[in-house]
Amino acid sequence: MPAASDRSADRSADGAHARVVVLVGRGRYEDPWHDHAATAHRVALELAAPGRAVELVSLFPGALREQLARDPALVVVVAGSGRVDAGFDGTDDDWAPDHAALTAWADGGGPLLGLHCAANTFTDAPHWSRLLGGRWVPGTSWHPPHGPAAFTALAGAARLPGAPPLVEAVDERYCDLVLGPGAAPLLAHVEDGREQVVAWAVEDGVRRAVYDGLGHAVASYDSSSRRALLRAEVAWLLREPRG
Numbered sequence: 001m002p003a004a005s006d007r008s009a010d011r012s013a014d015g016a017h018a019r020v021v022v023l024v025g026r027g028r029y030e031d032p033w034h035d036h037a038a039t040a041h042r043v044a045l046e047l048a049a050p051g052r053a054v055e056l057v058s059l060f061p062g063a064l065r066e067q068l069a070r071d072p073a074l075v076v077v078v079a080g081s082g083r084v085d086a087g088f089d090g091t092d093d094d095w096a097p098d099h100a101a102l103t104a105w106a107d108g109g110g111p112l113l114g115l116h117c118a119a120n121t122f123t124d125a126p127h128w129s130r131l132l133g134g135r136w137v138p139g140t141s142w143h144p145p146h147g148p149a150a151f152t153a154l155a156g157a158a159r160l161p162g163a164p165p166l167v168e169a170v171d172e173r174y175c176d177l178v179l180g181p182g183a184a185p186l187l188a189h190v191e192d193g194r195e196q197v198v199a200w201a202v203e204d205g206v207r208r209a210v211y212d213g214l215g216h217a218v219a220s221y222d223s224s225s226r227r228a229l230l231r232a233e234v235a236w237l238l239r240e241p242r243g
Helices: 004-012 036-047 063-069 092-107 116-120 126-130 155-159 216-221 224-237
Strands: 018-024 052-058 076-079 111-117 147-151 166-171 184-191 195-202 208-212
Touching: 018 036, 018 063, 036 052, 036 076, 036 216, 052 063, 063 092, 076 092, 076 116, 092 126, 092 155, 111 116, 111 126, 111 224, 116 208, 126 208, 155 184, 155 195, 166 224, 184 208, 195 216, 208 224, 216 224
Parallel strands: 018 052, 018 076, 076 111, 111 208
Antiparallel strands: 147 166, 147 184, 184 195, 195 208
């Protein structure tokens, strides 16, 4: 098997560009609290850079499998949990091949970035929380009201090139997210005297993943420090050389 860096180099090429796929929640992966389409569009604009080709892809049954068959350089997830309606967007069995393809692709070295409500998406996919490194747990996880917030970088953020030590944004502050084994905390805030981890990285020698709990709405990305964090996460996931 090729080394992870070799596999990353192989999958990065789409002509002269690294192809970045931004998955947009719809149907069973679209919740009533987030404007997935508008936020994903803003994320795509922020990720645009020389040497990258960014594509927005809505989550229809089969769309994920089709994208992964082309082996993108990075998959970014902007999706939540919505209403399951087999007549609208397919049955669990219809979605199972997409979930299996995502698991195989990520376990083979494909890098993942889950943003904000991605901690509460793909609840029907048995391996999603492992691939992401943790998740939102209904009845346990929560957040105070949306508003101005400050987040502090933790020791794990040293792996991210150019990550800011402090992120300030108008956003939600997720609390009591459940991290899986091997997740390295990147960013936290303090709520009621307790440190709350809102971003983490996973690196196991083959694959890389980042969960970033910021990004409730487009306004989050109006913050320069929030945008700097996103750029640092993507640079690390794409194994771009440090400047």
